[in-house]
Amino acid sequence: MTARRTVPAEASQLGVLHEFLQEFGAAAGLGPARIQSLELALEEIFLNVVMHGSQPGTSPRVEVSLALDADTVTMTVEDDGPPFDPLSLPPPELHLSLEERRVGGLGVFLVRQMMDSVDYARVAGRNQLRMRKRHAR
Amino acid sequence: MNLRTEALTEVTYLIPEGRLDFDAAPGFQQAIDLLLSATPRPAAVVIDGAGLEYVSSAGLRAVLLGARAAQKAGIPFALCALQPAVREVFELSGFSKIIPVHRARL
Numbered sequence: 222m223t224a225r226r227t228v229p230a231e232a233s234q235l236g237v238l239h240e241f242l243q244e245f246g247a248a249a250g251l252g253p254a255r256i257q258s259l260e261l262a263l264e265e266i267f268l269n270v271v272m273h274g275s276q277p278g279t280s281p282r283v284e285v286s287l288a289l290d291a292d293t294v295t296m297t298v299e300d301d302g303p304p305f306d307p308l309s310l311p312p313p314e315l316h317l318s319l320e321e322r323r324v325g326g327l328g329v330f331l332v333r334q335m336m337d338s339v340d341y342a343r344v345a346g347r348n349q350l351r352m353r354k355r356h357a358r
Numbered sequence: 359m360n361l362r363t364e365a366l367t368e369v370t371y372l373i374p375e376g377r378l379d380f381d382a383a384p385g386f387q388q389a390i391d392l393l394l395s396a397t398p399r400p401a402a403v404v405i406d407g408a409g410l411e412y413v414s415s416a417g418l419r420a421v422l423l424g425a426r427a428a429q430k431a432g433i434p435f436a437l438c439a440l441q442p443a444v445r446e447v448f449e450l451s452g453f454s455k456i457i458p459v460h461r462a463r464l
Contacts, residue, residue: 235380257412257443264414268380315452319425327451328415334450 222249222289230270230280249289258335262352265328266298274302298350306341370400375409378417390424394431407440413447425457438463
């Protein structure tokens with residue numbers, strides 16, 4: 222089972238992606254916890270494209286693909302913005318105190334924690350981030 | 359001997375329901391700021407997460423900034439009653455080590 226949606230890299234599109242994931246999750250019979258972890262990953266990665274990919278006057282196109290096979294959901298986020306590997310961002314420093322903790326840098330870290338695998342590639346002029354999450358059985 | 363102590367505190371609970379995502383985070387942060395600067399000052403601010411279904415890093419940022427502002431103002435700040443999925447995000451982010459998270463309402 223697969224599904225695909227393309228939106229401009231604008232924060233206002235988060236609601237569209239939210240609905241897209243809910244529809245896919247319901248059709249695929251995924252539980253709420255599984256849908257939520259996919260939603261978190263999509264929100265974080267999409268907002269990264271919005272922040273890093275946009276140039277004055279233009280937004281990249283972002284294509285989100287979902288595929289479900291026997292035991293794994295694969296979510297691929299591709300955009301035609303400038304090359305940017307979110308996995309190159311430094312991890313947050315988790316041991317710092319309340320005053321010292323930096324406010325950014327958490328999103329990609331959370332995605333890596335919640336997904337079973339996350340891979341970046343630059344393919345045919347597009348950034349491609351592929352995330353996999355196995356089913357709990 | 360009879361010994362009694364009764365302490366009355368005015369804990370202010372902030373009770374979000376639904377999704378604390380990128381769209382909701384600014385309003386949430388503003389609500390915390392308003393509470394912290396209210397008159398009379400709250401004795402403590404506790405976020406009751408029983409109705410909170412989802413939190414992303416944008417929501418975590420708002421909570422972190424709120425906790426920091428509370429500390430600056432000398433007002434105790436905590437979370438309670440988080441749903442499992444939300445609690446997992448708090449734990450993964452390390453926030454549950456720097457902001458008190460209680461299992462249930464005090």
